[in-house]
Amino acid sequence: MDSLLIEMRAIDKAFAGVKACEDCRFDLRPGEVHALVGENGAGKSTLMKILAGVYHKDAGQILLRGQEVEINSPHAAQMLGVTMIHQELNLMPHLTIAQNIFIGREPRQPIPFMLDEAKLNQQAEALLSTLHLSLNPKQRVGGLTVARQQMVEIAKALSYNSQVLVMDEPTAALTEAEIEELFHMIRRLREQGIGIVYISHRMEEIRRISDRVTVMRDGHYVDTLLTPETTIDRVISLMVGRTIYESKPELPETPPEDVVLEVRNLNRGRELRDVSFHLKRGEILGFAGLMGAGRTEVARAIVAADPCDSIEVRVRGKVVAIRSPKDAVKHGIGYLSEDRKRYGLIVGMDVANNVGMASLTRFLTPFGTIDDKRISEKASAHIQSLSIKTPSVRQRVRNLSGGNQQKVVIAKWLTADTDILIFDEPTRGIDVGAKSEIYKLLNELARQGKSIIMISSELPEILRMSHRIIVMCEGRITGELTSAEATQEKIMQFATQRTELVETAKAGS
Ligand SMILES: Nc1ncnc2c1ncn2[C@@H]1O[C@H](COP(=O)(O)OP(=O)(O)OP(=O)(O)O)[C@@H](O)[C@H]1O
Ligand SMILES: [Mg+2]
Incomplete structure (x- = not known):
C-alpha cells in the first residue's frame, strides 16, 4: 500500500481579510522530495507553517501516518517529527553549533546540575559525523555561512528524529557549490526514508531534485504532477494560470x-x-x-x-x-539591498510608509507636515504597476509574502526618484x-x-x-x-x- 507520511485535507487559513489558504491539500510520502510551487503570495509558506505548528489552521485536517493530529506549536510539530527550516534561519548566533542543536535538552552533570559541555560536544560531533558534516561543534553559529547554518538546522531536525523536513527556499542565498552539497544531503535523507517538502521559485532545481510537484495559485490547490512526467513550461502555466511568453531578449538600446x-x-x-x-x-x-x-x-x-x-x-x-x-x-544614488529585512524595509510599518520612506521630503504639505494621502496614492500606483499582492497600502510589510516584500523595496526606490x-x-x-x-x-x-x-x-x-x-x-x-x-x-x-x-x-x- 502506498502509505502516506503526511496528508493535509481541506485546509483553510485567513489573516484579517486575506484568505491565504482555501481548501488546500497536500500529501507527502516517505523518501520523496515533494516540491511546492506558486507565485509570490500563493500561500506556500502559510500552508507549511500550519504543518509546522507556526500557524493554527481555521479548518481542515492533518493526518500523520493515517492518524489525525493537532499541531498547536512548533514544539508539538517537532515532537511528532515535523521540522520546518524557514526562509530566515532560526539559530542563535552567539551559541555554538552543539548548543544550538541541543538547546533546551543539554546533558547535565548529576551534581550540581551543571551543563556537561564535553558530553554535549561529543553528542553533536557524533550527529554531525553521521551526516558527513565536517563542522566543529564548538564553533559559534554566527560565524558560519548561510549554507553551514542550514546544515546545522538539518542536523538539529534529525536529532529530533524528524521524518518530515520542510525547506522554504533553501537555496536563495547559496552558491552553486553549496547547492550541490545541499542536494547531496537531500538525496541521503531521502534514502533514509525522510519526506522532504521543497519550496522554491527555481524551476531548474525542482526539475533536478523533486519527485512530485504541487502547484498553488491564489491560496488554492491547483494540481500535483510527477516531476519526470512534466515540463517546466507546464508547471509555470499552472502557476500563473496562463501561458507567459518569455519574449526573446530584446537587446536594450545603446545608451548615450x-x-x-x-x-x-x-x-x-x-x-x-x-x-x-x-x-x-x-x-x-x-x-x-x-x-x-x-x-x-x-x-x-x-x-x-x-x-x-x-x-x-x-x-x-x-x-x-x-x-x-x-x-x-x-x-x-539609491541602493536596493539584497538583504531586504536588514537594510531595505521596516517590516513593522505599513506598505505606504515603506514606499515613502526614502523620499519623505517630496511629500511635505505646505505646512511642513507629511502628506500621508499623497504617499498612499503613490504607493497604490506602485501596487498596481508592480502587482504587489496586499489587501491595502495600510498592511504591515511583515505580513506580506517574501517576494512581495521585495517588490515593496523596488517601489520605495522608484518613488525616491x-x-x-x-x-x-x-x-x-x-x-x-x-x-x-x-x-x-x-x-x-x-x-x-x-x-x-x-x-x-x-x-x-x-x-x-x-x-x-x-x-x-x-x-x-x-x-x-x-x-x-x-x-x-x-x-x-x-x-x-x-x-x-x-x-x-x-x-x-
Ligand atoms: N502573518 C500574516 N498576516 C497577514 N497576512 C499574511 C500573513 N502571512 C501571510 N499573509 C498573507 O497570506 C498570503 C500568502 O502568503 P505566503 O507567505 O504563504 O505566500 P508564499 O506563497 O510563501 O509567497 P512567496 O513566494 O512570496 O514567499 C499573502 O497574501 C500574504 O500577504
Ligand atoms: Mg514564502
Missing part, C-alpha cells in the same frame, strides 16, 4: 556616451582592491561574479553604508563626498511572472535615462539585461564584456580567475 557615475580606487583591506569603473546614462551595467566576490561590498562602499580605505566618486564629472546612504540619495540605481539581486525570491515584470521595468527605467547597476548571481539574467558586464573575483574587477561578446563561459572564466598565484609570489618575496 555621457558618464554619470565614476568610481575610482576603491580599496578596503583585502576585501576590495583597486576597484574602478564608470556607468553611463541610460545604461544597465551588470555586475557578475560568484558569491563573495565583493559585488555587494562595492555597492555598500559607494553609498557609504560601510567604511572603506579609499574611494573617489564622481557624479556627472564632479567629485562628491558621500558620508552616509542619506548623502547618497541626495546625490541621486534617484537617477542612479544599484539593484542588488533584485529578483531573488521573486516568482517567474513577476521576474519578467521587473525586467521590463528595468528596461523602461533605462530608456527614461536612469542608470542602473544590477548585481546578480544568475547569469542568464545578467546576460539578458546588461549593456555591459563587469566581472569580479575576490575583491577585484577581473573582466569587462560588452553584451555582444558576453557568454556564460566567458563570465565564468573571469569569475574564477583567482589571484592565489599573485599572493603566493608576494608572500614568498
Whole structure:
C-alpha cells in the first residue's frame, strides 16, 4: 500500500481579510522530495507553517501516518517529527553549533546540575559525523555561512528524529557549490526514508531534485504532477494560470556616451582592491561574479553604508563626498539591498510608509507636515504597476509574502526618484511572472535615462539585461564584456580567475 507520511485535507487559513489558504491539500510520502510551487503570495509558506505548528489552521485536517493530529506549536510539530527550516534561519548566533542543536535538552552533570559541555560536544560531533558534516561543534553559529547554518538546522531536525523536513527556499542565498552539497544531503535523507517538502521559485532545481510537484495559485490547490512526467513550461502555466511568453531578449538600446557615475580606487583591506569603473546614462551595467566576490561590498562602499580605505566618486564629472546612504540619495544614488529585512524595509510599518520612506521630503504639505494621502496614492500606483499582492497600502510589510516584500523595496526606490540605481539581486525570491515584470521595468527605467547597476548571481539574467558586464573575483574587477561578446563561459572564466598565484609570489618575496 502506498502509505502516506503526511496528508493535509481541506485546509483553510485567513489573516484579517486575506484568505491565504482555501481548501488546500497536500500529501507527502516517505523518501520523496515533494516540491511546492506558486507565485509570490500563493500561500506556500502559510500552508507549511500550519504543518509546522507556526500557524493554527481555521479548518481542515492533518493526518500523520493515517492518524489525525493537532499541531498547536512548533514544539508539538517537532515532537511528532515535523521540522520546518524557514526562509530566515532560526539559530542563535552567539551559541555554538552543539548548543544550538541541543538547546533546551543539554546533558547535565548529576551534581550540581551543571551543563556537561564535553558530553554535549561529543553528542553533536557524533550527529554531525553521521551526516558527513565536517563542522566543529564548538564553533559559534554566527560565524558560519548561510549554507553551514542550514546544515546545522538539518542536523538539529534529525536529532529530533524528524521524518518530515520542510525547506522554504533553501537555496536563495547559496552558491552553486553549496547547492550541490545541499542536494547531496537531500538525496541521503531521502534514502533514509525522510519526506522532504521543497519550496522554491527555481524551476531548474525542482526539475533536478523533486519527485512530485504541487502547484498553488491564489491560496488554492491547483494540481500535483510527477516531476519526470512534466515540463517546466507546464508547471509555470499552472502557476500563473496562463501561458507567459518569455519574449526573446530584446537587446536594450545603446545608451548615450555621457558618464554619470565614476568610481575610482576603491580599496578596503583585502576585501576590495583597486576597484574602478564608470556607468553611463541610460545604461544597465551588470555586475557578475560568484558569491563573495565583493559585488555587494562595492555597492555598500559607494553609498557609504560601510567604511572603506579609499574611494573617489564622481557624479556627472564632479567629485562628491558621500558620508552616509542619506548623502547618497541626495546625490541621486539609491541602493536596493539584497538583504531586504536588514537594510531595505521596516517590516513593522505599513506598505505606504515603506514606499515613502526614502523620499519623505517630496511629500511635505505646505505646512511642513507629511502628506500621508499623497504617499498612499503613490504607493497604490506602485501596487498596481508592480502587482504587489496586499489587501491595502495600510498592511504591515511583515505580513506580506517574501517576494512581495521585495517588490515593496523596488517601489520605495522608484518613488525616491534617484537617477542612479544599484539593484542588488533584485529578483531573488521573486516568482517567474513577476521576474519578467521587473525586467521590463528595468528596461523602461533605462530608456527614461536612469542608470542602473544590477548585481546578480544568475547569469542568464545578467546576460539578458546588461549593456555591459563587469566581472569580479575576490575583491577585484577581473573582466569587462560588452553584451555582444558576453557568454556564460566567458563570465565564468573571469569569475574564477583567482589571484592565489599573485599572493603566493608576494608572500614568498
Ligand atoms: N502573518 C500574516 N498576516 C497577514 N497576512 C499574511 C500573513 N502571512 C501571510 N499573509 C498573507 O497570506 C498570503 C500568502 O502568503 P505566503 O507567505 O504563504 O505566500 P508564499 O506563497 O510563501 O509567497 P512567496 O513566494 O512570496 O514567499 C499573502 O497574501 C500574504 O500577504
Ligand atoms: Mg514564502
